[in-house]
Amino acid sequence: MTLWIVLVATAAGCYLLKFAGLAAPRRLLDNVWLRRFATAVPLALLAALIAVEALRGEGQALAWDTARMGGVGAAVAALALRAPFLVVVLAAAAVTAGLRALGL
Amino acid sequence: MRDSLGIGIAVGAAGLAFGTAAVAAGLSPAQAVFTSMFMFTGASQFALIGVVAGGGSLVAGALGALLLGARNTLYGLRLADVLGRRSVLRRAVDAHGVIDETTAVALAQPDRASARLAFTATYAVLGTSWVVTTLVGALATERVSDIGALGLDAVGPAIFLALLWPRLREGGARTWLIAGLGAGLALAATPLLPAGVPVLLAASAALVALVGPEMSVTGPAASAPDGDDDNEAVRS
Numbered sequence: 001m002t003l004w005i006v007l008v009a010t011a012a013g014c015y016l017l018k019f020a021g022l023a024a025p026r027r028l029l030d031n032v033w034l035r036r037f038a039t040a041v042p043l044a045l046l047a048a049l050i051a052v053e054a055l056r057g058e059g060q061a062l063a064w065d066t067a068r069m070g071g072v073g074a075a076v077a078a079l080a081l082r083a084p085f086l087v088v089v090l091a092a093a094a095v096t097a098g099l100r101a102l103g104l
Numbered sequence: 105m106r107d108s109l110g111i112g113i114a115v116g117a118a119g120l121a122f123g124t125a126a127v128a129a130g131l132s133p134a135q136a137v138f139t140s141m142f143m144f145t146g147a148s149q150f151a152l153i154g155v156v157a158g159g160g161s162l163v164a165g166a167l168g169a170l171l172l173g174a175r176n177t178l179y180g181l182r183l184a185d186v187l188g189r190r191s192v193l194r195r196a197v198d199a200h201g202v203i204d205e206t207t208a209v210a211l212a213q214p215d216r217a218s219a220r221l222a223f224t225a226t227y228a229v230l231g232t233s234w235v236v237t238t239l240v241g242a243l244a245t246e247r248v249s250d251i252g253a254l255g256l257d258a259v260g261p262a263i264f265l266a267l268l269w270p271r272l273r274e275g276g277a278r279t280w281l282i283a284g285l286g287a288g289l290a291l292a293a294t295p296l297l298p299a300g301v302p303v304l305l306a307a308s309a310a311l312v313a314l315v316g317p318e319m320s321v322t323g324p325a326a327s328a329p330d331g332d333d334d335n336e337a338v339r340s
Binding site: 002003004006007008009010011013014015017018019020021022023024026028032033035036037038039040041042043044045046047048049050051052053054055056059060061062065067068071072075076079084085086088089091092093094095096097098100101 | 114117118120121130131135138139142143144145147148150151152154156158159162163165166168169170171172173174175176177178179180181182183184185189192195196198199200202203252253254255256257258259260261262263264265266267268269271275279282283284285286287288289290291294295296297298299302303306307308309310311312313314318
């Protein structure tokens, strides 16, 4: 139930953020500081998400999982080869599953 | 239209991944589909379910999703000009479709009429594909008992990497610094703070962007989709 409330609230918030842009006065776009910060936020957040999810352990601890890191490495290799999105995701899952089946 | 279809297929792949990851995180298929239908902004959705999967603070997860969704506000500001809708009701309908892909396609059009058509076509194709593939991914994963054996725990980081990659490729040293700082801050804070909060803290790394000369713009205006680079198409 709590999860439903969070999902509905976040969805509403995300919608309002989109609508705010379409309805807001044009001059906000010209504020260079706002634009510079807003462009950089996704960079920092995405990098943080990659790091935290790749090294997630039990509870709050960080842990090195060789199979999962192998999968992340496969994703990097696929991206460097300009593979499409689906290939990147499948490569990560397949390599992780493979390494785990080998007992790593 | 060709762009719209190409993007629809790429987004379908991301939708499968989202449905899979959402159910693996503990959402029901109904919750996964609700999220894709109404939150409708990929990076925020993945960030939120990442926190749910980690058993972290839901409030922190929601705030992280909203922070990531805040760039849609900037897109809306640009789109308001390009689409030129007078009616508030019409803007309220358009608003739901304001994401990376629709913005990129609309901004790449030569005039207002084709921008409106491109926006609506991309929104329709992409929205349908995103919701349907989320459902398929969610239902398929519900039947899987062992997430780890299929390597699904590597799917989350791989998706975020694919979203971040085009920005790293286009960006300079400061782009890498912001990304590295964000990752470092989040990792350092993880053992100390509830899950979800470290990622929020990492947003402060974006302050680096305010120092020195302006960075090259890496938004949709700078990278119109050319239909042959799927990674560009799944930044939302």
